[in-house]
Each structure stands twice: as structure tokens, then as C-alpha cells.
Amino acid sequence: xxxxxxxxxxxxxxxxxxxxxxxxxxxxxxxxxxxxxxxxxxxxxxxxxxxxxxxxxxxxxxxxxxxxxxxxxxxxxxxxxxxxxxxxxxxxxxxxxxxxxxxxxxxxxxxxxxxxxxxxxxxxxxxxxxxxxxxxxxxxxxxxxxxxxxxxxxxxxxxxxxxxxxxxxxxxxxxxxxxxxxxxxxxxxxxxxxxxxxxxxxxxxxxxxxxxxxxxxxxxxxxxxxxxxxxxxxxxxxxxxxxxxxxxxxxxxxxxxxxxxxxxxxxxxxxxxxxxxxxxxxxxxxxxxxxxxxxxxxxxxxxxxxxxxxxxxxxxxxxxxxxxxxxxxxxxxxxxxxxx
Numbered sequence: 001x002x003x004x005x006x007x008x009x010x011x012x013x014x015x016x017x018x019x020x021x022x023x024x025x026x027x028x029x030x031x032x033x034x035x036x037x038x039x040x041x042x043x044x045x046x047x048x049x050x051x052x053x054x055x056x057x058x059x060x061x062x063x064x065x066x067x068x069x070x071x072x073x074x075x076x077x078x079x080x081x082x083x084x085x086x087x088x089x090x091x092x093x094x095x096x097x098x099x100x101x102x103x104x105x106x107x108x109x110x111x112x113x114x115x116x117x118x119x120x121x122x123x124x125x126x127x128x129x130x131x132x133x134x135x136x137x138x139x140x141x142x143x144x145x146x147x148x149x150x151x152x153x154x155x156x157x158x159x160x161x162x163x164x165x166x167x168x169x170x171x172x173x174x175x176x177x178x179x180x181x182x183x184x185x186x187x188x189x190x191x192x193x194x195x196x197x198x199x200x201x202x203x204x205x206x207x208x209x210x211x212x213x214x215x216x217x218x219x220x221x222x223x224x225x226x227x228x229x230x231x232x233x234x235x236x237x238x239x240x241x242x243x244x245x246x247x248x249x250x251x252x253x254x255x256x257x258x259x260x261x262x263x264x265x266x267x268x269x270x271x272x273x274x275x276x277x278x279x280x281x282x283x284x285x286x287x288x289x290x291x292x293x294x295x296x297x298x299x300x301x302x303x304x305x306x307x308x309x310x311x312x313x314x315x316x317x318x319x320x321x322x323x324x325x326x327x328x329x330x331x332x333x334x335x336x337x338x339x340x
Contacts, residue, residue: 004043004130004288005078005160007053007151008036008137009111010065011087013317019095032068033317034087035134035167038278041318042285042307044073048292051075053124055114061086062110072318080118083110091277094248100276104171112140116147121154130288131155134165135202138181139172145181152188165193165284168202175201191237191291192229193284199225199240203232219256219265226258236260237291239301241283241308249273253309255283257301266301269309269334276312282319283308286326306330 011034016025040052052074056062058081065086066076087106094100106112125131131151138145155162164185168178182202186192200206205228207221226238237259244252254268286304295303306329311319 003128003292004040004048004050004132005053005124005128005155006036006040006043006050007131007133007148008034009087009106009109009140010034010037010052010054010056010069011089011106011109012061012065013089013091015091015093019093022090022092031316032065033278035136035165035281036132037069037074038281038317038319039132039285039288040069040074041072042282042321043289045319045321046285046289046323048289049075051078051124051128053078053080053119055080055083055110055118057081057083057086057110078124080114082118083113085109087112093275096247096249099248102171102277106140109140112144114144114147116143116150119147119151121151122158124151125155125158125160128155128158128160130161130163130292132163132165132284132288134167135178135182135198136167136169136172138185139169139178148185149188152185156188161190162188163191163193163284163288164189165280166195166198166202167280168198178202179204186233186235189233189235191239191287192233192235193239193241193280193287194229195241195243195280196222196225199229203229205229205232222256223258223263226256226263230258230260237297239283239287239304241280243279244268251276251312253279253305253312255301255305255308257287257297259297262297264298264301266305269305271309271312274313275315278317278319279308279311281317282311285319289323302330303327 013031014028043050087109090103092101138148240256242254255266257264283304286307290300290303307326310321
């Protein structure tokens with residue numbers, strides 16, 4: 001019986017080796033990933049009973065996607081089989097002043113063409129305590145948006161806590177469509193996870209004196225963003241990831257957690273990036289894990305930010321770290337010295 005349920009799309013990730021561009025690459029490496037799948041793997045690595053829900057074809061690529069989750073202990077028994085396609089994304093890793101670029105090929109994927117009757121949410125949420133999805137999933141199609149609404153309604157009825165990482169993707173839907181859909185879904189969401197850009201684009205809430213392109217952040221402005229989100233939607237927690245982007249290779253990384261009474265800011269980590277995809281997902285997983293085990297807001301925030309800082313050092317979507325490794329960094333050991 002799984003404590004946490006994640007729902008979304010797992011995709012095949014294709015990427016040139018090292019930092020090559022696609023126009024120069026002669027071979028590519030493949031792996032699997034996707035926002036909610038990344039959260040599921042992180043939670044499994046932390047020892048949480050976690051189930052991942054999606055729809056995948058019965059062919060060998062769909063099976064390979066399932067196997068990529070099973071190897072880390074994710075429960076895939078609730079995955080629906082059917083459809084023809086596994087979504088693909090092509091990732092070109094950036095470096096220095098050249099940004100990373102993601103190109104999607106996910107139209108008509110199995111999950112995007114799923115129907116409401118594919119998922120028995122009453123059964124899926126049996127014994128669950130937490131449900132997590134992202135704003136990417138309802139962006140896949142109108143029918144998946146309706147599936148998300150039904151999942152949220154059943155979870156809310158059963159007393160399951162709901163978290164959502166807004167994760168706006170301009171290549172999937174317009175900001176107007178995102179605002180309408182996410183405003184409606186926010187009626188059910190307990191904990192919202194968001195970054196500075198998405199707060200502005202999706203909800204029209206902007207931090208003062210902050211420019212994401214120059215990497216300058218204003219803490220007071222973000223506290224106001226969290227307060228406005230809480231007032232508008234009555235979330236139980238608002239979490240904001242704070243990325244000060246100096247280049248594609250080097251960022252400062254931190255986070256904020258607001259519970260309606262106290263606004264907490266984490267320590268700031270300077271990160272030299274190996275792979276930034278999945279950074280926000282590892283932050284979400286860290287928060288879910290820590291709050292589930294009863295940690296206070298401060299401890300949960302520091303665990304989440306440390307987990308996501310470590311993710312930036314790991315190739316691929318999935319965060320391959322353990323609880324002791326995260327706790328060591330959160331406790332102040334950021335030396336990176338060889339462990340013998």
C-alpha cells in the first residue's frame with residue numbers, strides 16, 4: 001500500500017554525449033524521465049512507499065520506461081497499458097552562456113490520449129496519504145486535464161494531501177490556458193510549489209525588484225508573492241524555488257517555504273551544474289519526504305534545498321542520492337571531499 005501517489009507522463013530522453021549539439025552529434029544516449037516520475041524515484045530512494053500512475057504502450061519501449069522506475073523500487077502496478085507512443089524529449093545540454101534546449105515530441109503519447117475510465121482513483125488512493133502532480137500533466141490535453149480534476153476530487157474526498165509543482169511549459173500551452181486550468185485545480189491543492197517565472201506567468205503575481213535574466217533576487221518581494229498566493233488560494237504551504245542564474249553552468253540555488261504565519265528562507269548553495277533537469281522535482285520530493293515524516297518547516301525546507309542542490313551534480317532526470325547524503329549537506333558539510 002503506497003503512502004504517496006504521483007501521476008504524470010514518463011518520457012524517453014535523448015541527448016548527445018557530453019555537451020555536443022544535435023547538429024554535430026553522431027550518436028545519442030537515452031534514459032527516461034518526467035517531472036512526476038523524477039519525484040517518484042527520489043521518494044523511493046528515500047525509502048518512501050511510492051506508486052507512479054500513467055499510461056504506457058505495451059511494446060518494449062513502454063516496458064523499458066516501467067523498468068526504469070521498478071529498478072529503484074517505485075510501485076508501477078497502477079500503470080495502465082495501452083496506446084501507441086511513449087513521449088520523447090530531446091535535450092541539448094548548455095554550458096557557460098549557451099542555454100540548454102529541450103525539444104518535445106510527445107503529441108499523441110499514450111497518456112495524452114488517456115480516458116477518464118482508464119483510472120480507478122478510488123482504488124489508486126486506497127491507503128495513500130499524499131498525491132503529487134505537476135502543471136505539465138494537465139497541459140498534455142483536455143482529457144488529461146479532466147483526469148487531473150477527477151484525481152484531485154477523489155484525493156480531497158479521501159483526505160489525501162495534494163501537492164502540485166506548477167512547472168509552466170510554454171511549448172505545451174498558452175499562459176491563458178495555464179492560468180484558467182491551474183486556477184481551477186488550485187481549489188484542491190494543499191501545497192503549491194512554484195518558481196519566480198511561473199508565479200508571474202500563470203498567476204500574474206510578480207516579485208518586486210527581481211529580474212530572472214540578471215539573476216538578482218529580492219527576498220522581500222518573494223515573501224509578498226507567497227503571501228498573495230496564500231491569500232488568493234488558501235494553500236496550506238507555498239514553496240518557491242529561487243534560482244540565481246549566473247550562466248548555464250553556475251547558479252546559486254535556494255528556496256522559500258511559507259505556511260501562512262512564517263516565511264522561511266533556506267541557505268544558498270552555489271552549484272556548478274552537471275545536469276539541471278529534475279532540480280525542481282528533487283526539491284518537491286525532499287519537501288514531501290520531510291513533511292511526511294513530521295519535520296518542521298525549517299528542517300523540511302533545508303532538506304529539500306540540499307537534495308535539489310545535489311541533483312544538479314547528477315546526470316539524468318533522476319536524483320540518485322540517499323537520506324544520509326542529503327542530511328550531511330543540509331547539516332553544513334559542503335566540502336565535497338572524497339569519502340574514504
